[in-house]
Amino acid sequence: MSIKNRNSAENATSLKDWTDEDLIFSFQQGDVEAFNEIVNRYKNPLFNFVSRLLGDPMFSEDIVQETFVRVYRNKHRYHRIAKFSTWIYTIASNLAKTELRRKKIKQFFSISSKGTEEKDYDLPDRSHDIERDVDRSMKQHAVLKEIDRLPSPFKEAVILRDIQDLSYEEISGILDVPLGTVKSRVNRGRARLQRRLRFIGREEMND
C-alpha cells in the first residue's frame, strides 16, 4: 500500500501505534500525516523542556515552532542510527541555547517569575482548597527558582532527566557528552537542589 494513498481514518488510528522512527521515515517518503503525528507527540514535551530551560513561555513557543520547521525542512538529514527523540531534542536544545546567548534573557526572565502569560499555560487544578493550592504553588515556585539558579550544564541535564524523564543514553546524545558526564551532572545538580531546598518542609520531602 502506498503511504500517500492510505485512508486518512485508517492513518489516524495506525499512526499512534508507530514508533517515532517509523513516523519520520514515513515523512521522509512524503507522508505529511506522519509529520502531523510527530508534532502531536512532541509539541508538549518540547514546550515544557524549552520553557523550563528559558523560563519564558512566549519565547518557548517560537523555539518549539522553529524546531518543527527545522525537522520539516531537514527531514532527510535524520538517519536511523540515532533515536528520533535525541535528534529533535538536540535541535530544540541548540535553538534554546542560541536564544539564551543571543538575547541574554536569562538575566531578565526568571524561570519562576510567573507573568500573566505564564498563568495561561498552567493546567487548572481545582480539586484542592485554596490554602493547599497556595502552599503547593509556593513550593513549586521555590523549586523552579532553584533550578534556574543551577549552572547551565547541571540545569540542562537535570531538566532532561528529572523533568522530561529521558534516559541517560538519550541525554548523552542530546548534549553530546559521555554517559558518565551526564550522570555526574545530574547527580551534582540534584545534590545542589537538595541542599538549597532543605527549607521546604522535611515532611514534604519525605512523603
Added chain:
Amino acid sequence: MISCEDFERYLLQLHQGRLTEELKAALEEHRKICHCCEDLTPELLKIRQRLLSLVRLEPRPGFEMRLVQKLQGMSQPLGSRNRTWERRWVANWLAFGVGAVATVMIGFLIFSHQPAGNVNTSTSMTAENKEAMNTGVNGGLLPQQQVSPDLLTRNRENLPFGSLDDSTGEFHLTADRDTVPVNQIPPEWQGQVVSQPK
C-alpha cells in the same frame, strides 16, 4: 544487570519498603559496579520525584495552526519572498540614509554656532594649551591662536589671568599673575589692560 534508570526506580521502591529480595540483590550488584550510582541515596531521588511532579507547561491552543502558517510562509513562491527581502533592504538603507543626513545637519548647526577663534574649554583643551595655562604663559593661549574681540565679555568668569570690570570696561591682572609680561598678553586684550596690581 539493571540499568541506571532502573536502579533509581528500585532504590525509591526500596526506601518505600516495597521491593522483592531478587530486586534488592540486583540493586546491590549494580551499586558495586556503577561508580555513578554508588553514592545515590533515596534522599537525593526525592528531588527527582519532586521535579517529575511539576506542572507540565503546554503551548497555547492553536499551536498547530500557527505552525502551519509558519510553514506556509516558508513555502511562499520564491519571487514573493525575494520581494519581501528587497523591501526590507530598501527600508533599512532608507533609514540609514535619513539618519546620516540628520547627523550631518545637526553637526553643521552645532559647528556653525561656534566662535571664530579657539576657546579654551575643558573638552577642547590640548596638552600644549594646558601646559601654557599652568605656566601662565599667554594666558593659556598659544601664540598662533586667535582671540575673538568679544572673548573678554563672553568669558569674563573664566579669564586666564585677570578680571574685567563691567562698570569701567577695564581689565585688571590678578596678583598672582603679575609676573606675566604685558607683551605676552594677546594683542586684542592689551588695549583693555589699564593697570597691573602691585
